[in-house]
Amino acid sequence: MVRAREERASRWDELATDWCPVARALSVIGDRWTLLIVRDCFLGKSRFEEFQKSLGVTRHVLSERLRRLVEQGVLERNAYSERPLRFTYSLTDKGRDFAPALVGLKDWGKKHMPVRKPAAG
Amino acid sequence: MVRAREERASRWDELATDWCPVARALSVIGDRWTLLIVRDCFLGKSRFEEFQKSLGVTRHVLSERLRRLVEQGVLERNAYSERPLRFTYSLTDKGRDFAPALVGLKDWGKKHMPVRKPAAG
DNA sequence: AGACTCCGTTCAGAAACAGAACCTATACAC
DNA sequence: GTGTATAGGTTCTGTTTCTGAACGGAGTCT
Numbered sequence: 001m002v003r004a005r006e007e008r009a010s011r012w013d014e015l016a017t018d019w020c021p022v023a024r025a026l027s028v029i030g031d032r033w034t035l036l037i038v039r040d041c042f043l044g045k046s047r048f049e050e051f052q053k054s055l056g057v058t059r060h061v062l063s064e065r066l067r068r069l070v071e072q073g074v075l076e077r078n079a080y081s082e083r084p085l086r087f088t089y090s091l092t093d094k095g096r097d098f099a100p101a102l103v104g105l106k107d108w109g110k111k112h113m114p115v116r117k118p119a120a121g
Numbered sequence: 122m123v124r125a126r127e128e129r130a131s132r133w134d135e136l137a138t139d140w141c142p143v144a145r146a147l148s149v150i151g152d153r154w155t156l157l158i159v160r161d162c163f164l165g166k167s168r169f170e171e172f173q174k175s176l177g178v179t180r181h182v183l184s185e186r187l188r189r190l191v192e193q194g195v196l197e198r199n200a201y202s203e204r205p206l207r208f209t210y211s212l213t214d215k216g217r218d219f220a221p222a223l224v225g226l227k228d229w230g231k232k233h234m235p236v237r238k239p240a241a242g
Numbered sequence: 243a244g245a246c247t248c249c250g251t252t253c254a255g256a257a258a259c260a261g262a263a264c265c266t267a268t269a270c271a272c
Numbered sequence: 273g274t275g276t277a278t279a280g281g282t283t284c285t286g287t288t289t290c291t292g293a294a295c296g297g298a299g300t301c302t
Contacts, residue, residue, distance in 0.1 A: 011153070011291085017237065021230030022160050022223060028234065030153055032132070032259090039143050048280050058260055063281060073233075084268045086279060094233050101225030102143060108222055109142030112194075112215050113149065116138070132260085153290090169249050179291055184250055205299045207248065246301075257290070264283070271276085 028072050029098070033057050034065050035105075038091070038098055041075065046088040074098075149193050150219070154178050155186050156226075159195065159212070159219055167209040195219075 015027035029035045033055060040054055052062055066089055069075040074095040080088045136148035150156045154176060161175055173183055187210055190196040195216040198208045 016234065019236070020160065021227045021234065023157060023230070024234035024236070025226040025230035026153070026156060030151075030156065032147070032151060035147060035151065036144060039141065049278085052280095058262095059281065060261095060283085061259065081268095081279090084266090084279070097229055097233060098225075101222060101229055104219075104222030104225040105146040106142045108218055109144070109146035112218060113137065113142065113145035115140070115145070170247085173249095179293090180250065181252085181292095182290065202248095202299095205248075205297090244302090247299085249298100250296085252295075253293090255291085257288105259288070260286090262284085265281085267279090269277085272274085 025101070028069075028074065031065075033061060034069065035102075037062070037065055037069065038074065038095060039102060041089065041091045041095065042099070042102065046090050048087070048089075051089075069095075146222070149190075149195065152186075154182060155190065156223075158183070158186055158190065159216060160223060162196065162210065162212045162216065163220070163223065167211050169208075169210075172210075190216075 012027050012030070015023045015030070018024055018027070029038060036055055036057075037051055040051055045051060045054060048059075048062065048066070051057070051066075052059055055062070057065075066075065066077075070077050070089070072094075073092055075089045076092050077087050077089055080086055133148050133152070136144045136151070139145055139148070150159060157176055157178075158172055161172055166172060166175060169180075169183065169187070172178070172187075173180055176183070178186075187196065187198075191198050191210070193215075194213055196210045197213050198210055201207055201209045
């Protein structure tokens with residue numbers, strides 16, 4: 001009886017039923033990498049290797065996050081090649097609806113987290 | 122030479138200088154609890170015990186997150202009592218500018234993460 | 243004195259993460 | 273058919289971070 005992976009409930013899952021919609025949103029995308037994966041999707045990226053190179057996240061974590069995002073219906077996984085079997089991950093309607101929140105974060109980052117350039121040369 | 126706490130650079134800090142403003146925003150508020158603390162501030166909470174009870178976060182993590190938010194200029198720490206010395210944490214202008222992003226997350230949560238009620242009483 | 247409040251800090255054990263190696267399947271070159 | 277490359281993961285080991293609970297300090301209340 002090999003159970004490849006237990007769905008282990010962490011504190012994340014508690015947030016999923018929180019009274020506050022912000023907390024419920026965070027239960028899906030509130031970890032270090034997930035929102036960056038979604039951002040990459042908005043930027044047109046769709047494949048495992050693309051995400052991995054773009055983010056520098058470990059393959060282990062990336063694979064778990066992608067699985068979670070698919071489970072949550074934010075991304076969908078489609079084969080773009082049958083042999084060899086290969087997949088793309090792309091935004092669902094639910095995923096595309098993140099756009100306003102992402103824009104909000106983008107605007108805040110632009111305004112309040114300017115990139116500090118080394119003073120000269 | 123007691124160094125109370127080293128500023129230990131984690132992957133979070135790498136994000137602070139990322140080309141993408143979303144990533145830079147996440148370097149400040151992109152962990153499990155920080156955005157919820159900011160949300161609580163918008164809801165009028167301001168004291169350590171209030172955050173702790175509201176979120177259920179451990180005191181250890183709460184204290185670190187508050188310190189970080191103050192360092193980043195998102196919150197400010199003001200004494201509301203000199204003796205015993207006690208503080209409130211309240212939003213700065215930088216913190217208040219999170220409102221649009223928070224609203225974006227709230228709307229997404231409301232639309233896509235409905236609270237599942239148990240089927241019948 | 244003893245109990246209570248507020249704001250933390252410290253500690254041990256558990257969970258998550260990073261970095262690297264490994265695996266499967268296919269294609270392409272020789 | 274041997275070797276190299278690509279794509280999409282999984283497995284392993286050690287480090288970092290988090291949780292839960294206890295402790296501390298400074299002051300008030302009774």
